[in-house]
Amino acid sequence: MWRPPDPVIENDMSQATPETSVEMPAGFDPEESAQLRAVAIAAAMAVAPGLKAAFRSKMVVDFKNDLRDIVTEHDRAAEVAITEHLLAAVPQSEVLGEEGGLRGSGPVRWYVDPIDGTANFARGLPNWCISIGAVVDGQIVAGVIVDPMGGNVFSADLRGAYLNDAPMRSNAAQEARFATLISSYPAARDFAADGKAAALEDFGQLVEGFSSVRRNGSAALGLAHVAAGWADAAAGFGINAWDVTAAVLILRQSGGRYLPFAYGQTPAAEPAFVHPGYIAIGGGGDYPFLSQTWARIAASRS
Ligand code: IPD
Ligand code: CA
Numbered sequence: 147m148w149r150p151p152d153p154v155i156e157n158d159m160s161q162a163t164p165e166t167s168v169e170m171p172a173g174f175d176p177e178e179s180a181q182l183r184a185v186a187i188a189a190a191m192a193v194a195p196g197l198k199a200a201f202r203s204k205m206v207v208d209f210k211n212d213l214r215d216i217v218t219e220h221d222r223a224a225e226v227a228i229t230e231h232l233l234a235a236v237p238q239s240e241v242l243g244e245e246g247g248l249r250g251s252g253p254v255r256w257y258v259d260p261i262d263g264t265a266n267f268a269r270g271l272p273n274w275c276i277s278i279g280a281v282v283d284g285q286i287v288a289g290v291i292v293d294p295m296g297g298n299v300f301s302a303d304l305r306g307a308y309l310n311d312a313p314m315r316s317n318a319a320q321e322a323r324f325a326t327l328i329s330s331y332p333a334a335r336d337f338a339a340d341g342k343a344a345a346l347e348d349f350g351q352l353v354e355g356f357s358s359v360r361r362n363g364s365a366a367l368g369l370a371h372v373a374a375g376w377a378d379a380a381a382g383f384g385i386n387a388w389d390v391t392a393a394v395l396i397l398r399q400s401g402g403r404y405l406p407f408a409y410g411q412t413p414a415a416e417p418a419f420v421h422p423g424y425i426a427i428g429g430g431g432d433y434p435f436l437s438q439t440w441a442r443i444a445a446s447r448s
């Protein structure tokens with residue numbers, strides 16, 4: 147029987163980052179988390195129709211750090227609207243948005259990505275979403291990912307994970323050779339960090355080890371699809387808290403595992419959602435060579 151090739155692992159760093167799921171808050175009221183989930187859904191749904199209407203229209207596009215780091219007028223406008231909505235609904239809160247930085251202050255911190263998958267949105271590809279996560283005392287208590295083009299609302303609170311209004315469970319193939327992995331690795335920034343030849347060699351191992359590898363261009367949506375049981379795993383580097391905070395809780399509450407990978411400036415003791423590397427695996431999946439590869443890459447960047 148054909149088996150995926152054994153990856154070449156120079157240093158087995160698979161224990162370098164503990165395979166923890168998201169930290170669960172001790173004592174936070176599930177009813178309160180449900181209320182925060184409802185607020186997040188309302189804020190995302192308030193901007194979804196406008197973004198859907200703007201999609202594939204002529205729009206103003208700016209560049210942030212480089213030509214691959216795109217922002218549109220709609221990212222900025224949606225973040226302002228979401229921020230105002232959240233601060234009005236929960237005055238004792240602060241909002242950290244990708245485009246506008248920190249607004250407000252209070253014990254609830256919202257992480258907002260007004261459009262995750264901006265490059266897709268700006269070009270005309272329908273893989274993009276709105277992502278809002280709520281954190282209290284360093285722990286995620288509610289999250290929503292709204293996919294306006296697909297008509298899907300993925301959300302979670304401390305009671306569970308939901309696709310639209312129905313409970314949601316992840317469901318992954320047990321072995322990589324039967325599994326679909328969503329990953330944009332390597333991108334140009336990964337060539338710079340890891341070396342082009344090494345990164346392409348690792349990419350080759352993923353292509354040969356998994357049944358299929360897909361680049362969808364939205365980390366949050368990829369994680370939501372794993373949580374929904376529509377893909378088996380997702381993995382990446384170079385992400386920020388606004389990309390994944392909502393998704394981490396949605397994935398975990400759907401029975402999946404979120405493996406954070408620390409490197410660079412982020413201390414390993416920080417919560418999972420602030421780490422720049424991640425692997426997400428749906429319930430029932432186990433892909434050791436993927437976590438060994440990610441641990442090795444993360445260790446080499448540290
Ligand atoms: C990006 C997307 C992309 C991921 C990048 C993110 P943006 O977010 O999620 O899939 O690979 O790391 O920055 O810029 O579209 O909000
Ligand atoms: Ca993003």
Ligand code: CA
Nearest residue numbers: 244259261262
């Ligand atoms: Ca964004």
